[in-house]
Amino acid sequence: MIRIASPMIGEEEKKAVMEVLESGMLVQGPRVKELEEKFAEYIGTKYAVATSSGTSALHLALLALGIGPGDEVITTPFSFIATANSILFCGAKPVFVDIDPKTFNIDPNKIEEKITNKTKAILPVHLYGHPAEMKPILEIAREHGLKVLEDCAQAHGAEYRGKRVGSFGDCAAFSFYATKNMITGGGGRVTTNDEEIAEKIRKLRNHGQSKTYEHETLGFNLRMTDIQAAIGLVQLKKLDKLNAKRAENAEFLTSELKDLVQTPYVSPGVKHVFHQYTIKVNNRDSLLKKLNDSGIGARVYYPKPIHKQPLYQKMGYRDSLPVSEEISKKVISLPVHPALTKEDLRIIVDTIKSGLV
Numbered sequence: 054m055i056r057i058a059s060p061m062i063g064e065e066e067k068k069a070v071m072e073v074l075e076s077g078m079l080v081q082g083p084r085v086k087e088l089e090e091k092f093a094e095y096i097g098t099k100y101a102v103a104t105s106s107g108t109s110a111l112h113l114a115l116l117a118l119g120i121g122p123g124d125e126v127i128t129t130p131f132s133f134i135a136t137a138n139s140i141l142f143c144g145a146k147p148v149f150v151d152i153d154p155k156t157f158n159i160d161p162n163k164i165e166e167k168i169t170n171k172t173k174a175i176l177p178v179h180l181y182g183h184p185a186e187m188k189p190i191l192e193i194a195r196e197h198g199l200k201v202l203e204d205c206a207q208a209h210g211a212e213y214r215g216k217r218v219g220s221f222g223d224c225a226a227f228s229f230y231a232t233k234n235m236i237t238g239g240g241g242r243v244t245t246n247d248e249e250i251a252e253k254i255r256k257l258r259n260h261g262q263s264k265t266y267e268h269e270t271l272g273f274n275l276r277m278t279d280i281q282a283a284i285g286l287v288q289l290k291k292l293d294k295l296n297a298k299r300a301e302n303a304e305f306l307t308s309e310l311k312d313l314v315q316t317p318y319v320s321p322g323v324k325h326v327f328h329q330y331t332i333k334v335n336n337r338d339s340l341l342k343k344l345n346d347s348g349i350g351a352r353v354y355y356p357k358p359i360h361k362q363p364l365y366q367k368m369g370y371r372d373s374l375p376v377s378e379e380i381s382k383k384v385i386s387l388p389v390h391p392a393l394t395k396e397d398l399r400i401i402v403d404t405i406k407s408g409l410v
């Protein structure tokens with residue numbers, strides 16, 4: 054089986070975990086602090102506040118931005134459901150804007166028509182590791198006085214016009230879930246240059262605590278463990294190399310497949326980190342079956358846009374977002390992770406070529 058994702062855990066990660074277990078400091082301890090500092094430095098922000106997951110990073114970031122009941126947040130319908138649900142967690146309303154047919158990210162040209170007097174923020178996602186068009190998004194936000202939260206769950210190390218994603222908005226959320234470009238087994242992070250936002254999140258993740266057993270606000274238990282952070286510290290050192298291997302694998306797949314299917318588009322001025330390598334085909338379901346039957350763990354991210362999910366249908370969402378609706382029927386993500394061998398890549402290419410005839 055050639056899997057869609059394969060966590061790259063080695064001896065160094067195992068040793069780092071054992072050191073934490075032997076230290077007795079298991080949660081929100083020195084490793085978490087060290088990873089907060091090193092991750093902030095890597096992304097190019099002042100702060101990188103650790104949380105328990107990408108979902109909690111999004112949720113706490115929105116709360117720290119002051120999003121609440123009655124507010125609207127503009128986002129993409131073509132993402133993992135956590136993106137939009139984090140808006141619901143705050144009692145606010147996700148407002149979906151259709152995507153660009155080439156990058157599959159939120160289409161900046163369609164944002165302004167969805168802005169109302171309730172709109173408070175824009176939440177773009179750097180889907181599959183390809184940065185969203187941040188320049189026009191930031192311009193629109195500035196013009197209308199909106200906050201920007203980047204969803205970087207799939208884009209550790211991706212760059213837009215020479216700067217790493219996660220450093221553009223008022224804040225940004227990262228996930229270290231087991232399939233991501235950088236993993237800790239679970240965990241998340243909010244990057245920001247704003248001390249007030251960082252401080253709010255530090256409190257919210259830890260029962261609203263300002264100092265030991267002094268609770269100022271209603272908070273949650275959304276802390277990260279030192280076991281996770283110890284893995285993250287090793288992974289962060291490897292991240293650029295792991296991303297380079299993903300890019301190399303993607304280049305091979307594109308060189309072999311570009312005349313047969315729509316291969317991933319890379320906008321000028323961006324560094325795509327290929328969290329997913331996603332092709333677009335007309336015979337999606339038969340090709341997917343052929344790949345899976347041949348032992349290739351190709352998958353569809355995402356077969357149903359968020360506004361079409363039962364949860365959102367029950368809430369009365371009836372938007373027509375034709376690009377995301379069409380794309381969700383035609384995309385397949387192929388394995389591109391750094392553990393693939395040349396032989397794996399050859400098998401993937403040959404299977405697609407035989408599946409298309």
Ligand SMILES: Cc1ncc(COP(=O)(O)O)c(C=O)c1O
Pocket residue numbers: 106107108109132133135136178204206207228229230240241
């Ligand atoms: C785009 C996107 N946003 C948010 C999340 C949520 O991250 P987590 O699974 O760590 O809660 C994920 C990942 O699963 C994701 O892909």
